[in-house]
Amino acid sequence: MMKFSPDNRSMLFTPATSAEKFASAHRSGADVAVVDLEDAVAEAYKDSARKECRRFFTGRGAERGQAEALRINPLTTVHGLLDLLALCEFDPKPDVIVVPKVEAPRDIEIVESILSSVSYAPDLAAILETPKGLERASDIAQSSPRMRALVFGSADYSFAIGASRDWASLYAARARIVNTAYCAGIDCVDAPVFDYHDVETLAHESVLDRNMGFSGKAAIHPSQVPLINERFSPDPETIELARQIVAASEANSGNATSVGGMMIGRPFVSAAMALLRRYGSEPAEPMDTPEAIRADAQPTGK
Incomplete structure (x- = not known):
């Protein structure tokens, strides 16, 4: 019997510079709606994005059955530290902090230390996307009782080791993340399919992920969420x-x-x-057909 997690099936990332897309992310049905300050935001816009992203957090995510999350910048950068300091002033605050390029438990300790100074203890998700991060995956997974999930960053990892980005080429990394997450008793979320028009690849990878033991899959467009939720829910x-x-x-x-x-x-x-x-006895909701999803694959917020 496979584990199905109702909490981290789908993790939708929305650029912090795209405030017009925030409402779509909230309506998407994603289990975790993440506003992204890192890869989706160019260097020149980091400061303004940090201010703009506050509008994403409503404090009402639980009413939608959704966690509201923020992906900060890496802690090895000035912007990562500025993100943490700004978070102390957010009201309402994110339910989850997604920490990118985690390479050691110390990264998580820094996040917790700064946020705890204002009595803020959100759940945490660590993105493993470097060789060093993958090598220390077990220590990272068990670095905090607030750790909610490990997330695989396939793009950065593949570039770092000179591998192809196709699913099978990174099989060993995926398998390690799954095993590590289960040893720690937390969820594990696989990387997104970056071409949101490619429904067939999304469906194929979602089945491979589920069969391997992943709890869910990341998304970069709301149109990907229904299929991911269906694939990671029991029929x-x-x-x-x-x-x-x-x-x-x-x-x-x-x-x-x-x-x-x-x-x-x-x-x-x-x-x-x-x-x-x-x-319980509730079956999964019927999935939209790939054709219907493809037809609806318009830019977020449109």
């Missing part, structure tokens, strides 16, 4: 199988038994019970 057949596994186990006093010709032991039962606790 009615999965829910029904979980029910059958739990019922068969209970009928056999918790001992190993069989369901549909498959031997079922304690790990299967535990996973099935966890799935039912998270999702």
Whole structure:
């Protein structure tokens, strides 16, 4: 039985310089709506973006079933430190801080230390996108009780090691992030498909990610969110199988038994019970067809 997380299936990134797109991000259905101060913002606009992005945070994300998040700049830059200082003055504040290019637990400690000075303790997500970061993934994943997820930054990582950006070429890095996240008891989110018109690749990668054990996938356009949410939610057949596994186990006093010709032991039962606790008997909503999503793939905020 696979783990399905209802909290980090989709992580949508929106440029902090595009205030006209903020409402679309809030309406997207993404589990985590991230306003981005880093890669999406040119150097000349960092200061103005830091001021503009405050409008993104409403304090009402929970009403939408959505976490409001901010990706700051790397802590090795002046802008990263300025982002943290500015955050102390935000009202309302983000639910989640996404920290890019994390290479050591010290990066997370700096974030927590500065924000705790104003009694602000948001959840944290660390983007692993450098060889050093991947090498210390386990230490980073366990560096804080506030750590919510590891996120794979495939573009920067592939450029750093001279690899192709296709999914299979970075298989080893992905597998390491998944295993590390599960050891730490947190979620793991794979990199986005950067061509938001390419629905087929998004659908294909989402299945590969889910089958590998990723909790979710990043998105760079709202049109990608419905498909990602569908791929990372259990379908009615999965829910029904979980029910059958739990019922068969209970009928056999918790001992190993069989369901549909498959031997079922304690790990299967535990996973099935966890799935039912998270999702109950509600099936996933029907997914829009790739054609419908492609037709709706207009620039965010339009």
